[in-house]
Amino acid sequence: DYVLVKRKFRTSVQNVRAHRGATDGIGTDHHLTRAKIRLHLKCRRKS
Known part of the structure; x- marks a missing residue:
């Protein structure tokens, strides 16, 4: 599946x-589709 x-x-x-x-x-x-996704998020620095 895609x-x-x-x-x-x-x-x-x-x-x-x-x-x-x-x-x-x-x-x-x-059909019901399920995806397992791993996100790598970056922190935003406050200036």
Whole structure:
């Protein structure tokens, strides 16, 4: 499965999974998608 992210964050995506049984009974052909993302944030210094 695919998840769209900006090029800057593409190394942050760890794992992507589709849960096919999560939408039973709704009548749709879409599936619930879950992504594990690790962000490395920088601190902003106060001036």
